[in-house]
Amino acid sequence: MPAPLHRPPRHPHAWITWLSLSQLVVVLVWWRWGWHWGLPAMLLSHVPVWWGTLKPDSRVFSPVLRRLPTDARQVWLTIDDGPSDDTLAILDLLDRHGMRATFFVIGDRAARRPELIREIVRRGHTLGNHSQTHPQAWFWALGPRQLRQEIARNQSTLAAITGTAPRWFRAVVGLANPFVAAPLREHGLARVAWCARGFDAIASDPRAVVARIERGLAPGAIVLAHEGSPHGRNLEAMTLLVQRLEALGYGTVLPEDLETAEAAPALFCKAP
Structure with a gap:
C-alpha cells in the first residue's frame, strides 16, 4: 500500500524510547570500558538527534514530504513568510500564468493583514502553517510548550480568518527538533x-536565485520561494522563476490535486 501524501506523525514520542535505550548503552559502555570508549559512544548516540533537527528533510522524528509523486512536468510552488507587501503582486503574477501555489504564512503577519489571507484563498491557492511569530534564530531549539504555542496559534489564527485550519506545516528555516512532532499530530498537520x-x-540576485532553483527541478519537485524579504527583490525573482518554469515546460500542481489518485511514497529530489 503506497504511503499517503498527507502524513501527520503517528508516534510523536517514539524518539524518547530509542534515546533512552541509547543512553543506557552508553552507561554500560562507560562502566565496562571507561571514558575512552564511553565518551565517543555518548557523542555518537546524539548524532541522530542533531541529524533529525538540523537536516530540513530528515524523517527521524516525523514523516516529511519531499516531492510529489508525479512524472508530469509539474512542481509544487511553495511561498514562505507572508503575507507581505509582495502578496498581491505575486497573486496577480500567478493569475496571469495560470499557476497555483501554497503560501506558508506567519500567523502574526496574517492577523495584521487578514484581507491578504482571504485573497490568497479566494484566488484558488492554499495556506500552510509557518509558525505564529517565525522565531528564525531559535525555532529549532524551542521547548515543547513554546513549539506547541507557535503551531497552535497559527492554526487558530488562520482558521479564524478563513474558516479552515491548514493541513501542511513547514518548520522555520526548515529545522525541527523532536518536540515538533506532538503538536503536528495534535493538529493533523503534515510536514513539508x-x-x-x-x-x-537572503540572496538578492534574481538570476542567481532562479539558477539555483533550476538545478533542483524535476517532475514533482517542491520549490521553496519567499516573499517580503528585506532585500525587496522577491517579486523580481518570482517573475523570473515563473517565466523560466514556463520556458522549461513546467506547470504547477498542488498535493490536493494528486490525493485522489494513487499516491506513491515521497522521494528525494536531486539536490540543487
Missing part, C-alpha cells in the same frame, strides 16, 4: 520540506 530552493530569503 523542499527539493529545489534558491535561497531568495
